[in-house]
Amino acid sequence: MRAHLAAVVTMVVVGGAYVAGLVLDARFREAGRLDYVHSGSTDVVFATGIVVSALVGSILLVRRPQHPVGWLFAAFAVATALDATLESYGVYGLYVRRGGAPGASAAAVVANSLFIVWITVLALVCSLTPDGAYLSSRWRRASQVLIASGALWFVLKLFSSGTLDKPFSSTDNPWAILPDLYPIRLLSAVVNNVLVVVAVVSIIVRFRRARGDARLQLRWMVVAAVPFPVLLALAFAAAVAGNDWLLSVAVAGFVVLLPVGAGLAVTRYHLFDVDRILSRAVTYLIVTGLLVASYVVVVLVVARALGEIARQSATATTLATLVAAGAARPVYVAVRDAIDRRFLRRRYDALHQVRTFVADPSPHVDIQQVLRQALEVPALRVAYWIDERSEWVSEDGRAVLIDDDAVIVTRGVRTIAAASDGGDDRRLLRIVLDEAAAELDNAGLRAAIATQLEEVRASRERIAGAHLEERRRIERDLHDGAQQRLLGSAAQMQAALLNGETERLRTALQSGVAEARATVVELRALANGLHPSVLADGGLAAALDDLSARFPVSIAVSTPGRRYPAIVEATMWFVACEGIANSIKHAQATHIDVRLDESGRELELIVVDDGRGGADPKGSGLRGLEDRVEAAGGRLVVTDNEPNGTRLEAVLPCES
Numbered sequence: 318m319r320a321h322l323a324a325v326v327t328m329v330v331v332g333g334a335y336v337a338g339l340v341l342d343a344r345f346r347e348a349g350r351l352d353y354v355h356s357g358s359t360d361v362v363f364a365t366g367i368v369v370s371a372l373v374g375s376i377l378l379v380r381r382p383q384h385p386v387g388w389l390f391a392a393f394a395v396a397t398a399l400d401a402t403l404e405s406y407g408v409y410g411l412y413v414r415r416g417g418a419p420g421a422s423a424a425a426v427v428a429n430s431l432f433i434v435w436i437t438v439l440a441l442v443c444s445l446t447p448d449g450a451y452l453s454s455r456w457r458r459a460s461q462v463l464i465a466s467g468a469l470w471f472v473l474k475l476f477s478s479g480t481l482d483k484p485f486s487s488t489d490n491p492w493a494i495l496p497d498l499y500p501i502r503l504l505s506a507v508v509n510n511v512l513v514v515v516a517v518v519s520i521i522v523r524f525r526r527a528r529g530d531a532r533l534q535l536r537w538m539v540v541a542a543v544p545f546p547v548l549l550a551l552a553f554a555a556a557v558a559g560n561d562w563l564l565s566v567a568v569a570g571f572v573v574l575l576p577v578g579a580g581l582a583v584t585r586y587h588l589f590d591v592d593r594i595l596s597r598a599v600t601y602l603i604v605t606g607l608l609v610a611s612y613v614v615v616v617l618v619v620a621r622a623l624g625e626i627a628r629q630s631a632t633a634t635t636l637a638t639l640v641a642a643g644a645a646r647p648v649y650v651a652v653r654d655a656i657d658r659r660f661l662r663r664r665y666d667a668l669h670q671v672r673t674f675v676a677d678p679s680p681h682v683d684i685q686q687v688l689r690q691a692l693e694v695p696a697l698r699v700a701y702w703i704d705e706r707s708e709w710v711s712e713d714g715r716a717v718l719i720d721d722d723a724v725i726v727t728r729g730v731r732t733i734a735a736a737s738d739g740g741d742d743r744r745l746l747r748i749v750l751d752e753a754a755a756e757l758d759n760a761g762l763r764a765a766i767a768t769q770l771e772e773v774r775a776s777r778e779r780i781a782g783a784h785l786e787e788r789r790r791i792e793r794d795l796h797d798g799a800q801q802r803l804l805g806s807a808a809q810m811q812a813a814l815l816n817g818e819t820e821r822l823r824t825a826l827q828s829g830v831a832e833a834r835a836t837v838v839e840l841r842a843l844a845n846g847l848h849p850s851v852l853a854d855g856g857l858a859a860a861l862d863d864l865s866a867r868f869p870v871s872i873a874v875s876t877p878g879r880r881y882p883a884i885v886e887a888t889m890w891f892v893a894c895e896g897i898a899n900s901i902k903h904a905q906a907t908h909i910d911v912r913l914d915e916s917g918r919e920l921e922l923i924v925v926d927d928g929r930g931g932a933d934p935k936g937s938g939l940r941g942l943e944d945r946v947e948a949a950g951g952r953l954v955v956t957d958n959e960p961n962g963t964r965l966e967a968v969l970p971c972e973s
Contacts, residue, residue: 320382324375327391331371334398335364341405348413353484355405366576367401370394373576384449389442390576396435403428408484422491429481430474437467437509440516452523463512470505473498604649611644664745667691671753683712684756688736691749696738701761703768709735712760714767726750726757733758857886861893861911870901876913881920885971888949889913889922892967895942896924904928904963920971925964930957932965 338355345353355364371394377387403424410421444451444460451457478493480486654665670691674684685699700709700719711717723737724746734757736750750757852860858876865872880886893911900906906926914921932939934955946953951969958964 320378320387323388323391324378327371327375327378327394330395331367331398334367334402337402338364338405341402341409344409345413350413353405353408353413355401363401367394367397370397370576385445386442386447386449389438389445393435393438393442393576396431396438400428400431400435403431404484411485411488422488425481425485425488426475426490426492429485430471433467433471433474433509436513437463440513443516444519446520452519452526456519459512459515463509463516466505466508466512470502470509473502473505477502604652664748667745667749668752671749675753675756678756678759684753684760685712688749688753692746694738698737699757699760700735700737701757701764702732702734703761703765704731705765706768710764710768712764712767714764714770724750726754728754728758733761852886852890853883856880857889857913860886860890861913864890864893864897865911868897868901870906871908872897872911873909874911877915881971884949885920885969888945888951888969889920889967891945892922892942892953892965893924895938896965899932899938900924900926900928900963904930904932906962915971918970920969922967922969923964925958925962927962930961930963932957932963 342354345351370390374387374390374392374394377384378391381387406418407421407425407428410418411425440463441460444456451460473495476492476495477490477497477499478495479490479497481488481490668691671687674682674687685697688699689695689697698711698717700711700717700723702708703710709717709719719735720737723735724743725732726734726736733754734750736746855863856879858874858878861874861876865874881889897909897911900909904926906928908927910923910925912923912925914923932955934940934943939953939955943953946967946969949969951967953968954966956964956966
């Protein structure tokens with residue numbers, strides 16, 4: 318509750334300071350003192366820093382009320398907002414309004430000293446980000462000395478005799494109750510500023526000790542901490558030189574950067590993007606500086622070479638622009654690679670290997686090997702998504718399962734690949750996979766072709782196995798049926814012949830005739846199972862009619878009644894036999910519809926039953942049937958029929 322109240326108070330104070338600033342600016346304009354109006358770009362940047370600090374502090378107070386950084390940023394926003402407002406009010410009361418304004422001198426004194434408070438607060442933010450604890454007891458004592466020196470400096474600044482700093486340099490301190498203790502004030506200022514820099518250094522020390530997510534959190538602070546000492550030194554140099562513009566820019570730099578970096582670090586926002594953001598930010602900063610420098614150099618060189626001609630024309634400007642534009646891309650790539658190689662060495666090496674392979678792929682090395690070497694993860698596995706089959710396959714075309722935590726690679730809206738067992742740095746794995754997306758897409762196409770080849774190989778194995786099994790069945794049927802009958806009849810007649818009795822011989826001959834006829838029937842049935850005579854004589858329509866009469870269920874047959882190539886008729890007949898047999902045996906169907914439809918150059922056989930459905934297209938029976946249809950150049954589809962039953966469709970090319 319207190320944290321929420323503090324957040325509200327912070328925003329109210331900052332908002333009130335903004336309104337007060339607008340009112341005072343209006344008073345300055347009325348008095349014709351436009352030099353005091355806050356309208357410059359530096360004032361806007363500084364105001365942005367105050368607002369950003371207030372927002373970051375309020376967010377942290379609401380989301381992490383126990384974290385001290387939220388309270389520190391709230392204090393920083395309030396101090397800077399009051400500093401700006403009191404300074405404007407002091408200027409208005411002392412130098413603009415006739416007769417002065419109540420409390421203007423007090424406002425000037427406080428505004429002259431408040432910067433010490435918010436500099437000290439920023440240092441404490443550096444010491445306590447991101448976990449809210451000091452690195453050690455020594456760092457805690459350093460912060461205590463920081464606070465003590467800042468408090469001493471602040472008190473001496475408030476109550477020492479002498480003139481105030483700009484913009485009140487013509488005003489003596491009205492609160493001067495102490496002598497001008499300049500040596501002590503200077504010492505406290507030096508100690509405080511040194512410890513401010515030490516606090517910034519603590520971020521680097523903490524960063525070097527951190528591991529995992531904590532290290533990633535602190536990289537956000539690096540964005541703000543790296544330029545902090547430079548900006549601080551620049552601010553003091555500008556203050557000594559009396560350059561208000563440079564002072565505002567320097568101060569605004571760290572009052573904007575630090576709140577953003579600390580807030581992102583504490584909230585753990587987008588941890589896995591910070592390396593890239595930091596690298597690219599530094600890259601663009603350096604490239605911009607180099608391009609500006611090259612632009613200036615070219616302008617100066619051309620102006621010196623051409624003299625008055627260059628000053629009277631746009632030659633120098635045009636040439637400098639062309640040079641800067643032409644150098645932009647090469648300079649950016651060179652600087653980016655240099656920064657990545659220096660600060661993100663593992664990422665740079667991994668991306669370099671992948672980019673080299675993508676630019677010039679080797680036919681003897683696959684992308685999976687390259688990724689394993691680049692990431693130094695020998696167990697990494699890559700799978701490719703085949704849309705037509707809706708399954709993941711390896712590069713050799715075999716179906717595989719991917720891990721639940723596998724990183725999915727997409728191009729546009731298409732899923733192309735997935736990688737798993739990529740080690741503990743999933744962020745780097747994602748970056749490298751995105752860089753290799755084009756080659757992964759190519760490898761996926763090769764995997765799809767390999768899948769088809771694998772399917773052909775497996776289909777041939779199944780067909781060969783089915784043929785072998787069929788031969789064994791025929792051999793078994795001949796051995797157990799016709800062969801046994803003929804052997805028994807031969808033995809019986811041989812015994813009768815040896816006995817010599819006429820009656821026994823007659824009986825043996827009659828029995829032999831009967832066995833021979835039975836054997837003929839069995840052989841004919843066996844032959845019909847391989848290729849029924851009615852199919853050869855009457856065609857597919859007659860064979861389906863004959864087939865429907867053999868089963869004890871209602872079978873409706875609808876056919877065009879014309880002849881087709883022998884391979885088409887035989888394949889369709891086997892499909893119909895298997896479909897009807899499955900419907901009766903497995904689905905307990907009571908009615909089956911068998912229909913032949915001819916459309917252009919294709920013949921379609923449809924077998925629909927009213928059974929319980931649930932047929933498995935991957936089962937051995939239907940898979941063998943699919944192989945037979947595909948061997949004839951067709952396709953087989955098995956689906957559930959609504960509201961119940963199974964629908965089997967076979968399509969074969971045929972003559973028109």
